[in-house]
C-alpha cells in the first residue's frame with residue numbers, strides 16, 4: 001500500500017484507487033500523565049488492515065456498519081466507508097483522540113452520519129447501541145491485561161448467527177500479541193490468522209517488520225456461561 005507524506009505532514013494513503021488523507025496530531029497528550037497518546041499517529045498495522053479489507057474482506061463491507069476500536073487516526077474505518085462500500089463507520093477511542101478522528105473523517109469527506117466519532121473505553125458499552133456488522137482493530141494487541149475488558153466491550157455489541165458480526169484485526173508480530181489472542185480466546189472469541197506480510201516501517205524505510213491479520217468470530221455461547229467481569 002502506497003503512503004506518501006506531503007510537506008504539511010499529512011500522510012496520503014492510496015486505498016482501492018482513492019487517496020485518503022491522514023492527519024497525525026503529535027500534540028495529543030494524556031492530561032493525567034502528560035504522555036503523548038499512541039493513537040496520535042498512524043501505525044503500520046492500520047495500513048495492513050486497510051489493505052486486507054481492500055483485497056480480501058471487501059464482501060463483508062458492502063453496506064455494512066463498521067465499528068473501529070482503539071481507532072487512533074481511524075484509517076481502516078474511514079477507508080471502509082470512503083473506498084470500500086461500507087455504509088457507515090463508528091470510530092471509537094479515548095476522549096482526547098476524538099477531535100483528531102473527526103478531523104480525519106472530515107478531511108476525507110465523510111459526514112457525521114457516515115463517520116460517527118464516539119468515546120469508547122474498553123470495558124464500557126457502546127451507547128446508544130448500534131447494529132455492528134464488522135469490527136476493526138488495528139494494533140490494539142499489546143497488553144494481555146487489557147483483553148478481558150476489550151472482550152467485554154466486544155460481547156456487548158457482537159451479534160451471532162448468519163449475517164452476524166465479524167471482526168478483523170491487524171498487529172505487528174511481536175511479543176505479547178499471542179498472549180493477547182490467547183486471552184481473547186479464553187473470553188469467547190475464535191481468532192484465526194488469515195494473512196502475514198512483511199513491510200517497511202513508515203518512519204524508517206530501511207527497516208521491515210512482519211504483520212499479521214486475524215479474523216475474529218464469537219464462539220457460540222453455552223447457556224449459563226457468564227462473561228461479565
Ligand SMILES: C[S@@+](CC[C@H](N)C(=O)[O-])C[C@H]1O[C@@H](n2cnc3c(N)ncnc32)[C@H](O)[C@@H]1O
Nearest residue numbers: 038039042043046070071072094121122138139
Ligand atoms: C498503538 S495505537 C493504534 C492506533 C490505530 N488503531 C492505528 O493502528 O494506527 C493503540 C490505540 O488503542 C487505544 N486504546 C488503548 N487503550 C484503550 C482503552 N482502554 N480504551 C480505548 N482505547 C484504547 C489508544 O488510544 C490508541 O489509539
